[in-house]
Each structure stands twice: as C-alpha cells, then as structure tokens.
Amino acid sequence: MRRQKKFYAWGYADEDLSADEIKPWEAEIAQRYGISSFDVTPAPKSDEIALRATRLTVPSGLQSIVRTDHLTRLEHSYGKAGFDAIRMLMRSVPNPPDAVAFPENEQDIVRVLDWCDQAGAMAIPYGGGSSVVKGIEPPASAEKVVTISLRHMDKVLEVDSVSHAARIQGGIYGPAIEDQLRQTPFTMRHYMQAYRCSTLGGWIATRSGGHYATLYTHIDDFVESLRVVTPSGALETRRLPGSGAGPSPDRMFLGSEGILGIITEAWVRLRKKPTFRASASVRFKNFFAGADAVRAITQAGLYPANCRLLEAREALPGIPWSSEEAVLVLAFESADHPLEAWMKRALEICGDHGGAADPTDPDDENAHRSGAAGAWRNRFIRAPHYSEHAAARGILSSTFETAMTWERVPEFHRKITAITRDTIKRVTGRDGTVTCRFTHVYPDGPCLYFTFGGILDKRRQLEQFMEILTTCTAATVEHGGTTTHHHAVGRFHRPFYDKQRPELFARALRAAKRELDPKGMMNPGVLIDP
Amino acid sequence: MRRQKKFYAWGYADEDLSADEIKPWEAEIAQRYGISSFDVTPAPKSDEIALRATRLTVPSGLQSIVRTDHLTRLEHSYGKAGFDAIRMLMRSVPNPPDAVAFPENEQDIVRVLDWCDQAGAMAIPYGGGSSVVKGIEPPASAEKVVTISLRHMDKVLEVDSVSHAARIQGGIYGPAIEDQLRQTPFTMRHYMQAYRCSTLGGWIATRSGGHYATLYTHIDDFVESLRVVTPSGALETRRLPGSGAGPSPDRMFLGSEGILGIITEAWVRLRKKPTFRASASVRFKNFFAGADAVRAITQAGLYPANCRLLEAREALPGIPWSSEEAVLVLAFESADHPLEAWMKRALEICGDHGGAADPTDPDDENAHRSGAAGAWRNRFIRAPHYSEHAAARGILSSTFETAMTWERVPEFHRKITAITRDTIKRVTGRDGTVTCRFTHVYPDGPCLYFTFGGILDKRRQLEQFMEILTTCTAATVEHGGTTTHHHAVGRFHRPFYDKQRPELFARALRAAKRELDPKGMMNPGVLIDP
Known part of the structure; x- marks a missing residue:
C-alpha cells in the first residue's frame, strides 16, 4: 500500500520529529530570540479545512484515474514552503485543485489533457509536491484546475551499463531511483533536501540542484534526452552524449516548470557508486x-x-x-x-x-x-x-x-x-x-x-x-543576483524573475509556449503570462 | 594594416603550404590511391570570377561601413569546406552577398538591420567565415543579401581577475583573445582547428567544440552571459555563475546560428594559464x-x-x-x-x-x-x-x-x-x-x-x-547520431537536422524566431524555414 503523505506539511503522515529533537530546538530558539514560551497551534486535521466544491465533473472514462475526494484535493493544494505550512495551520485553502489525475502512462496523460481542453480547465503537472515557490499551487484566477500527479509513472525502465545511463520515468521519487538501481553498480546521486519527496520530472522541470557541489550541480548536467507530452503532442529528443545541432531542445524544457508540457521520461547519466x-x-x-x-x-x-x-x-x-x-x-x-x-x-x-x-x-x-x-x-x-x-x-x-x-x-x-x-x-x-x-x-x-x-x-x-x-x-x-539558483521560479518568484530575464526572451518563450500549448492551459501564471 | 585573408581558401593571402609540405603529401596520396600524377587547377585570381552586380544601393549614411567592391563580396561568399574550395577553383560564385557591412558598434548593427528591413534584404551575420556547413553562404532564393561582418568588434573589454572571466566582443578572432589577455595570468584556451580565423561570436552561434576533450568541450560551458542585437531590439542576459530561473536564455542563443540575431558580446569564463x-x-x-x-x-x-x-x-x-x-x-x-x-x-x-x-x-x-x-x-x-x-x-x-x-x-x-x-x-x-x-x-x-x-x-x-x-x-x-557535434548545421546539414530534431521543437523555435525577427530576415534557410 502506498504510504500516505502528510497533507499539511513535509514528509509522511506516520512520521514526525521526536520530542528529543523538538525540545532542544525549542530551547535553542527561545534562547536565541529571548522568548520564554511558545503558543503552539495544533496541526490541522483534514476535516478542519473546508474546501470549495469541485467545479468539474469527471467523465466516466477517466474516473479510474481521477480523484476529487477531499483529502486528495487538499494534499495537492500547496507546496512545502513556510508560507504553505502557515496557511495549512490557518486552515486556509481557498484554491484547491478541482480534481487530481493519476495517469499510469502517456496515453492517460493525453486523455486527461484532452479532458482539460474540453472542460476549459487548467492543468498543473505535479511531481512530489515539494515546491517552495508556489509552483504547483492553483492560481485564484483559474476557473477550473486539474492537477496531474505523475506518481504512478515511477519506474527505472532501462539501465545502460556501458554508457552509465538509465531511462527513467518522470514521476519517480528520489529514493525509488536508488532502490531500483540497487542491483546495479550505479547511482544517480542527485540528492537535495527534498530528495525523499520529489521526482525526476520535477527536478528537470525546476532545474534542481543536487548533491554535487561542483560540476554536476544542476539536473541539467544529467539529462541525455527527454520525452514530453504537450497539449500539441508528444516530443522526444535524441539520446546523445553531446551535440552542437542548433539550440538544445532539452534546454528548452529544463526549467520550463510545467508550462510547456509534462516530462514523462528521461535518459539520465549515472555513475558508479563511490568506493x-x-x-x-x-x-x-x-x-x-x-x-x-x-x-x-x-x-x-x-x-x-x-x-x-x-x-x-x-x-x-x-x-x-x-x-x-x-x-x-x-x-x-x-x-x-x-x-x-x-x-x-x-x-x-x-x-x-x-x-x-x-x-x-x-x-x-x-x-x-x-x-x-x-x-x-x-x-x-x-x-x-x-x-x-x-x-x-x-x-x-x-x-x-x-x-x-x-x-x-x-x-x-x-x-x-x-x-x-x-x-x-x-x-x-x-x-x-x-x-x-x-x-x-x-x-x-x-x-x-x-x-x-x-x-x-x-x-x-x-x-x-x-x-x-x-x-x-x-x-x-x-543587487545583481539570480532570483533562484535551484528552487525554481513558480508563482512566488514571478515579480523578481520578470525583472531578471530579458523581456525579449520572455516574448520568445511566450511564443514557443503558444505553439506547444495553444490554449495556455499548462501551469498558468508560472514563468510567464500568456 | 589589416592582413588580407585568402578569398578562395583557408588562411591569409600571404601564406601557403611550403613545397616541403606539399611534396611528401602528394607522394603519400599518390601512393595511397595508386595515382601517378595530379592535374593541378591553378588557384583563382579574383578577377577570374565574375559576380552578379549588386542589387542594393548603399544609403549615404552607411557608406563608411558598407562595402560592395568585388573582392569584399567575393571573400564573403563562401565558407571553408571542401565544397567551397572546389567551387572557388571552378570560378563559380553565383550568389555573392550584395553588400558587406562592417559595423563598429551595436548602433551600427541596428542601422544596418534597419536598412536591410527597409530594402527588403536578408542579413547574414559573419564572424571569421570559417563555416564548413554553408552557414554564411547567401541562399540562391534570397533577393538581396547583406552580410554583416563583426570584424571591427574585436576587443576584450573587461577582465575580472577575481572570478576569472572576461567581457569580450563577438567579432574577435581566437588569437586576438589570447593576445589581449597576454598581460593577465589568464587564457580562454578554446582552441579548435578554425581557431586562427574564427570568432567568439561565431563559436557561440555555432556551439563550437574546442581544445578541452572533457568538461569544457563546447563553448556553451564558457558562457556566463550574452548581448544580442535582434531585429526586435537588443537583449542582454544577466551575468551569473549559475541559475535555475526558467529555461536558460543563453541556451536559446547558443547554437542559434544567426537566425535570431547577432551576438555582439559575451562574458566568458577564463582560467589561469597552465603551468x-x-x-x-x-x-x-x-x-x-x-x-x-x-x-x-x-x-x-x-x-x-x-x-x-x-x-x-x-x-x-x-x-x-x-x-x-x-x-x-x-x-x-x-x-x-x-x-x-x-x-x-x-x-x-x-x-x-x-x-x-x-x-x-x-x-x-x-x-x-x-x-x-x-x-x-x-x-x-x-x-x-x-x-x-x-x-x-x-x-x-x-x-x-x-x-x-x-x-x-x-x-x-x-x-x-x-x-x-x-x-x-x-x-x-x-x-x-x-x-x-x-x-x-x-x-x-x-x-x-x-x-x-x-x-x-x-x-x-x-x-x-x-x-x-x-x-x-x-x-x-x-543510425542514431547527431548531424553535428561541433560544426553547426548551416544550410548543408538542414535535411539531416530536420530529421534529428523533434518537429514540435522546430515549431517552438520558429515561433521564437518570429518574435525576435518578425520579417524572417536573419540568416534565412539556416536551422528552420519561416
């Protein structure tokens, strides 16, 4: 059985910090800021949070892979930033998704996107939900939202032990990659703080930074090729160790944060487990x-x-x-x-x-x-x-x-x-x-x-x-920096990102998006407006 | 005085292989293929090659930076591939540019692009002319062509000795980079076979591969930021050691082969000269x-x-x-x-x-x-x-x-x-x-x-x-490879590139180009058709 995630905060429902961790931490904070005691808001129960009724009716052909129950919608409403925890503790979730789809393959994704198209719904791709930048949060302005969780597309499909690479589905969590590589001499070793509850597709979409402090810092450096399902169709880049043939197609999707399509699988570079x-x-x-x-x-x-x-x-x-x-x-x-x-x-x-x-x-x-x-x-x-x-x-x-x-x-x-x-x-x-x-x-x-x-x-x-x-x-x-080195832009960083990126690049990206997502249904409000 | 390039082949007019190089090479080839002697076509003189009259009239305000003389147009007609040499020896140059502009700064480039726009001319960005893929060759279908040579924009503008980087103009030749760095402890060390007669802007536009066999193979890895003049305006990316804010704007121009605009300068990574x-x-x-x-x-x-x-x-x-x-x-x-x-x-x-x-x-x-x-x-x-x-x-x-x-x-x-x-x-x-x-x-x-x-x-x-x-x-x-690892696509590789790159990516790139180059005047026929 799938282990239940904690709907309101980081991690799984059956785990928490121990009293041995909480107490010295509280004491340290109290001393640091000169506080004598804390007023502790209790963790929310799911039935304490009222959600707007879903605005969508799931077609019968999709009912086996789309859910609209309270807990599922609640779990997919926020990422895992401090402001997400605060809002959950406030029992305030005004904009949950109307439905959450759990496709098992690309054909399912196409069917869900077709439904979104017909129903006039926005589609939000969802990996592990670890965003700290409102990357998977339905915007208030959206009339209807379907969140598309890739969690069933979680397999290492192929391992190339000569070239040290693997073909892996986008919805796989970090630990599952290493689990499925356990019988091989290889490791991906792209560890970040969100590793336990984030996915390969999410890493690629957000240009995550991992374990390596030098050279293979960003996921960008791991990707050999991609498959992406867009509203205009599916696309696969060619698996190559290097190329100089035009602007890199992979680089258009690296950092695209779900606005162009859904990354369903990738060939990624592995290495031998360090000895x-x-x-x-x-x-x-x-x-x-x-x-x-x-x-x-x-x-x-x-x-x-x-x-x-x-x-x-x-x-x-x-x-x-x-x-x-x-x-x-x-x-x-x-x-x-x-x-x-x-x-x-x-x-x-x-x-x-x-x-x-x-x-x-x-x-x-x-x-x-x-x-x-x-x-x-x-x-x-x-x-x-x-x-x-x-x-x-x-x-x-x-x-x-x-x-x-x-x-x-x-x-x-x-x-x-x-x-x-x-x-x-x-x-x-x-x-x-x-x-x-x-x-x-x-x-x-x-x-x-x-x-x-x-x-x-x-x-x-x-x-x-x-x-x-x-x-x-x-x-x-x-003061001249980037708005994010490896946490992505999402909806939170938009005003700062808009200042950082050249306006002509935004225009080019908007034009590219219109080609792949003509109705502007993919993750609206992230990176650019239509 | 500027050293004259050889108009019909690689290198400068005042240099050639010596008899001591030619003779053993001829002997080796003769032996390898069982040939007794060679019929040697003499090198062309420029006046042996007839060129179509220019189809453009240079406005008086641009006459100081635009040339239409025979030798200048001839020199900018072909790259340096084997098929270029053969055609020069055939005295066959049916599609020379109508004019060649030599801007001294970005304002000049804007003026030249404005002129192209008004005159209905295509614009072909030109670095060192070392293309082996028809990257700078005017297409037969173009009614009027202005080649824009960056050779006067050839300075190292700034050296950052703390971060080991330099701001360098796009039209600089390889050796001039190292010359201008001579008083510093730094080197760029991006050497390739065309190093002597190719430019930084050309390397970036074509994703060239250089000296390093591992890690810093492609110019991509050297670029911190870019300035580009497009028909829709100028654009500058932010100088950063790394970023995860959306798809990389630099990567859209890396490999763009002149179809989006002209790369006027870049911050590039240097390193200390090896000891x-x-x-x-x-x-x-x-x-x-x-x-x-x-x-x-x-x-x-x-x-x-x-x-x-x-x-x-x-x-x-x-x-x-x-x-x-x-x-x-x-x-x-x-x-x-x-x-x-x-x-x-x-x-x-x-x-x-x-x-x-x-x-x-x-x-x-x-x-x-x-x-x-x-x-x-x-x-x-x-x-x-x-x-x-x-x-x-x-x-x-x-x-x-x-x-x-x-x-x-x-x-x-x-x-x-x-x-x-x-x-x-x-x-x-x-x-x-x-x-x-x-x-x-x-x-x-x-x-x-x-x-x-x-x-x-x-x-x-x-x-x-x-x-x-x-x-x-x-x-x-x-058979699954890339059509080019580091020689670019140009016009020669187009049919193979068209099979390699995903069609949806081509559509996205076309849309991006329409935004930056609404009239499709930049380097037509390269990478994509409008």
Whole structure:
C-alpha cells in the first residue's frame, strides 16, 4: 500500500520529529530570540479545512484515474514552503485543485489533457509536491484546475551499463531511483533536501540542484534526452552524449516548470557508486576566509563532490550565536581511484587561507556521517520537518538562494545580510538572525543560500512572513543576483524573475509556449503570462 | 594594416603550404590511391570570377561601413569546406552577398538591420567565415543579401581577475583573445582547428567544440552571459555563475546560428594559464581497445584536457596505411597542482586495456609539442591549408563528425565506416579511405570524427564530392547520431537536422524566431524555414 503523505506539511503522515529533537530546538530558539514560551497551534486535521466544491465533473472514462475526494484535493493544494505550512495551520485553502489525475502512462496523460481542453480547465503537472515557490499551487484566477500527479509513472525502465545511463520515468521519487538501481553498480546521486519527496520530472522541470557541489550541480548536467507530452503532442529528443545541432531542445524544457508540457521520461547519466572517499571539515575564522579558500579550490580544477561552506553557528550544535567561525564540509568521492592527491591539495589551499583541517580517518567508511560533516548532514536531512513546527509556534524560519560571481560576493553578501536583518526588525519589531552558506560553487562564483529567523506576531504571521521573504528575494535580483539558483521560479518568484530575464526572451518563450500549448492551459501564471 | 585573408581558401593571402609540405603529401596520396600524377587547377585570381552586380544601393549614411567592391563580396561568399574550395577553383560564385557591412558598434548593427528591413534584404551575420556547413553562404532564393561582418568588434573589454572571466566582443578572432589577455595570468584556451580565423561570436552561434576533450568541450560551458542585437531590439542576459530561473536564455542563443540575431558580446569564463602539464602518447593494438580505455578514463572522473584517440595511420607520419594501430594523445594540465596522480591512474587504465604508454619526460616543458602528440598537433593546425590543394588536384579529402553513446559505438562505427567506404567506391569507381578519431569524450559517449579520402573525377568533382559527403552525413543521423557535434548545421546539414530534431521543437523555435525577427530576415534557410 502506498504510504500516505502528510497533507499539511513535509514528509509522511506516520512520521514526525521526536520530542528529543523538538525540545532542544525549542530551547535553542527561545534562547536565541529571548522568548520564554511558545503558543503552539495544533496541526490541522483534514476535516478542519473546508474546501470549495469541485467545479468539474469527471467523465466516466477517466474516473479510474481521477480523484476529487477531499483529502486528495487538499494534499495537492500547496507546496512545502513556510508560507504553505502557515496557511495549512490557518486552515486556509481557498484554491484547491478541482480534481487530481493519476495517469499510469502517456496515453492517460493525453486523455486527461484532452479532458482539460474540453472542460476549459487548467492543468498543473505535479511531481512530489515539494515546491517552495508556489509552483504547483492553483492560481485564484483559474476557473477550473486539474492537477496531474505523475506518481504512478515511477519506474527505472532501462539501465545502460556501458554508457552509465538509465531511462527513467518522470514521476519517480528520489529514493525509488536508488532502490531500483540497487542491483546495479550505479547511482544517480542527485540528492537535495527534498530528495525523499520529489521526482525526476520535477527536478528537470525546476532545474534542481543536487548533491554535487561542483560540476554536476544542476539536473541539467544529467539529462541525455527527454520525452514530453504537450497539449500539441508528444516530443522526444535524441539520446546523445553531446551535440552542437542548433539550440538544445532539452534546454528548452529544463526549467520550463510545467508550462510547456509534462516530462514523462528521461535518459539520465549515472555513475558508479563511490568506493573511495576523502572527507574533511575545515574551520575558518570567518565566512570570507572560507570563501577565499573555496574560490581557490574551484578555480584549481579539483572538483570536490562536496564543498559546502557554512557558518558554524547555523550548521553545528553547540556553537554560540556570536561566533563568526565558518566550517567547510569538503569531500571527494570516486569509484575509480584513491583521493589523497586531491584532498591533500585542497587542504593545502585551505591552509593558505587560514583553514584548520579536521581530517577524518581515511579508513573510516562513515567519515562523511561523523564529525562536523555528519552533524551538518543530519541537520540537512531533517531540516524540512522543522518547518511545520516553526509555523505552529510563530517562528520565522526560512531560506532564499541566489548566485553571484565572486568579485561581487563580499559586497552582495553584506547588502543582502543587512537588508534581511533590517527587514526582520522592521516587520517584526525584534532582532532576527541571518546566516549564509555556499551550497554549490563554480570557478566564477557560488550559490549563496541565506537562512533567516526571528519571531513573528502570530496574528499577522502570514503577512509578516510574506513581507520579509518577498523583500529579501527582491533584493537578490535588485543587487545583481539570480532570483533562484535551484528552487525554481513558480508563482512566488514571478515579480523578481520578470525583472531578471530579458523581456525579449520572455516574448520568445511566450511564443514557443503558444505553439506547444495553444490554449495556455499548462501551469498558468508560472514563468510567464500568456 | 589589416592582413588580407585568402578569398578562395583557408588562411591569409600571404601564406601557403611550403613545397616541403606539399611534396611528401602528394607522394603519400599518390601512393595511397595508386595515382601517378595530379592535374593541378591553378588557384583563382579574383578577377577570374565574375559576380552578379549588386542589387542594393548603399544609403549615404552607411557608406563608411558598407562595402560592395568585388573582392569584399567575393571573400564573403563562401565558407571553408571542401565544397567551397572546389567551387572557388571552378570560378563559380553565383550568389555573392550584395553588400558587406562592417559595423563598429551595436548602433551600427541596428542601422544596418534597419536598412536591410527597409530594402527588403536578408542579413547574414559573419564572424571569421570559417563555416564548413554553408552557414554564411547567401541562399540562391534570397533577393538581396547583406552580410554583416563583426570584424571591427574585436576587443576584450573587461577582465575580472577575481572570478576569472572576461567581457569580450563577438567579432574577435581566437588569437586576438589570447593576445589581449597576454598581460593577465589568464587564457580562454578554446582552441579548435578554425581557431586562427574564427570568432567568439561565431563559436557561440555555432556551439563550437574546442581544445578541452572533457568538461569544457563546447563553448556553451564558457558562457556566463550574452548581448544580442535582434531585429526586435537588443537583449542582454544577466551575468551569473549559475541559475535555475526558467529555461536558460543563453541556451536559446547558443547554437542559434544567426537566425535570431547577432551576438555582439559575451562574458566568458577564463582560467589561469597552465603551468603544470603531463602528456603521454599511448599506443593500442586497434581503435576499439583504445576506445575502451578512453571510456574508462572518462567514466573515472579524471577529466584530462586532451584525450584524443586517433588511428595512427591518419595522424602520424610513417605509419603504413594497413596498420590498425591507434594512438591516444593524453594530457592533463593545471595552473594549480602537479598531475602525477592523474596521469598515473589514466596510464594504469590504458594498461588495463593493452595500451603501451610512451610517457614524455615530465620535465620537458614542450612535451605536448614533441613525439606523437606533437606530430598530431602539427597536422591538426596545418590541416585546413590542405583543403585547397586537395580540391585543386581532384583529391577527395573531407570530414564529418557526430556523437553517439558508448554502447552503440562499435556497431555505429562499423556501419558508418562501411557506408563511407562503399559510397566512395560507388561514386568514384575507386577505393577510398576512411578513418575515425574521438575529438571530445564524455562519460556516456564520444564525438566520432570521420576523415575520408579518395580520388574524384575532376569533371564531376563537385557533384561527386557532394554525393559522398551528403550520403555519409545522412547516415550518421539515420543510425542514431547527431548531424553535428561541433560544426553547426548551416544550410548543408538542414535535411539531416530536420530529421534529428523533434518537429514540435522546430515549431517552438520558429515561433521564437518570429518574435525576435518578425520579417524572417536573419540568416534565412539556416536551422528552420519561416
């Protein structure tokens, strides 16, 4: 039986943080912001949330794959951002989908799209529902909405053990990919925080960023070819290791966020499961000393798998909030060769920038799961579960991410940090916190991932949350960054994306969409307006 | 004073192969194909070629930047493929451009495009004119044509020494980039055979492949942002090290081959000039033993700068044509660290596949210029000069390139080789030769670069040449490959490209073009029809 997802928050209905996780976290937050206790809104039960009646009648031929029951519609109404949790706790879901389709194959998708066309309904492609940018949220303006969940299209169809690639369906969740590859020597290793509850098709549609901090950062780099079902028909690109024949068709769909069609399958690159690992945690006196080291490592052509620079106070337990220290979680991995030469040189570079390495025992198979690296890893994996508990307590806890070339990073970091801090203070009347990490790094710049926190007024929780997040995200674009490095645009980022992307490109994209989706039914409001 | 290009062939008017190069080459060809002597057509003089009178009157305001003289129009009529040389030797140039514009800035480009619009002329963007796919050749169907040469927009405008990037104008030639970077620690190192007479804008428009055999293979990987002048206006993408905000605007122009607009400048990634090098030549008993080694090296994550697998008889002097031997030109380079560990492991892998290494002295600064690597390098650089001399003698000597995933490579190689050999025999009535090399290699497959030769009937030289090249190129697409890995589509590859790319993508691209180029004036006939 399919494991039931938690309709109002991250994860599955049968799992939650333990009291042993909640209590020290509450204490830490209370101390950080000078709070004595929390008013905890109870988690919603599904029958506490009233939904508008469905505005669609499911044709008899589709009833076996389309559902309109309360819980199904509720579960597909929101993504998993902080503002989604807050609204669920407010029992406020004004725009649920009218129906949710669960196609089992491309023919089913075509039938559902035909129905949407005839019924005048909008179609929202749905993978794991982990969007944090309102990417799968029905817009208020839509008269009728059918959400199309790909969850039954969840198979690894073919593994090419010579070229190290696999043909995989779009609706498969991250862990199922690795499960289905278990009998092979291969792994995809595209892990991100949403890995457990997000899909290959979703990753491709949103240009997700994964485990690798260098080289294979975005899903873009994994894709050999795609199949897409559009309202104008199905399309398949040719499977190739490389091509220079015109603008890449794959790149038109990478990042298309469901506005052009539904990604049903892809050939993706795999690699052999790593058997050699070298990991280290390196402490720097502050974030910018660490940033200089990271820049030098990426420009040296060493290509670590992991190269995440974190503020110690954000990432590690027991570090006082006043600490300026930074920690670099550095790892090389290979299925082919020992990594001493790589790690030795990377640590020399760290040393040149004042980094003190805490190298783990090279014989320790689980080095990446212990020490600072392990502590960070645990926090990273568990973090999404805290969102509902923060929302329930009026705790502001969210993130935004961007990218910037190195020469502008210090000034940009200073400005964005100041804006975030000032905005929290202005909106909430209290001091908040803001920290930064680098999640992915390139020779010419990092992805800056900001985490911010504070205490909201629960009576105006949603309004305050949105004002802070909107102000900070807008600032990243105003100061030259991208509105998103790997969280997608969705409906939330639209105003900032509209400033970032050239208007002539928007016109070209709109024209391309009109060709593939003549009635503008696919994921309306995302990326462009018709 | 600007050095005059040779109007009818590769290179500059004041340079040619020496008798010391021509004689042994002639002897080798004569021996290979059993020929006793060659009938040599003399190189054309410009006044031997009659051109249709220009069909345009240049407005007085543009006369300082637009030329209609005979030599200028002649020089911009053809690219540098074998069929271009043959036609020049035939003194046959039926469709020259009516005028050639030499804008000095974007405002000039806008003025020229406005003139084209008013005069009902087509506009063909022109970089170095090194196209081998009829990418810059005016189509017979065009009523009036203005070729727009970017050669005056040839500056490195800005160097960012922190992020290792530069803002560079589109019309700059390869060597000028490195010249203008000479006072910096940086290099672009995007070398290809056409490097001396091709431009940054041309590389971007055609998705060229360069020096690096792995990772930074295509120009795509160098581009941070672009400026493009389209008939609908100018557009600039945001300079970023990475982004996930919608489909990449840069990727729409990468490979657009002038049909959407003119690339006037780009921010591109640089790297420090390499100070550490490790090179080796590795001999394999045959091409497929070498291919297995190359596959293992790319899948091992070692990322050599050079990893070119060649048939020894094609690449090296003194190897009998009956030899099946292959040679791998392998090199690592770095500005940061010694490369022993990398090379040691790569050579171990070669050894596992029967490769016998001929490692050069690691202290030899010029290792990559001596031995098999050096012999290959010289042939590679000089090769384009042979094209006119082959054409003058009725020698068939040309190439085509494609890419394929590894698991299909042996069968694909066998089929394409057989088709090429059979086609030469059928068309010319004589045995020809065909060899293959890998120029760029990916974990999931190589770029296969085929070279073929034979003896043509000079009375039907062009017809025979076209039939052979067309048949072989068509076969690459029929058997699952790409019509081009890095030579672009142009007008020559159109029939094969039309089969390769999904029809729905063509419709989307046409729609995008209509938005940026409403009258369809930009490089008509390339990639798509209106």
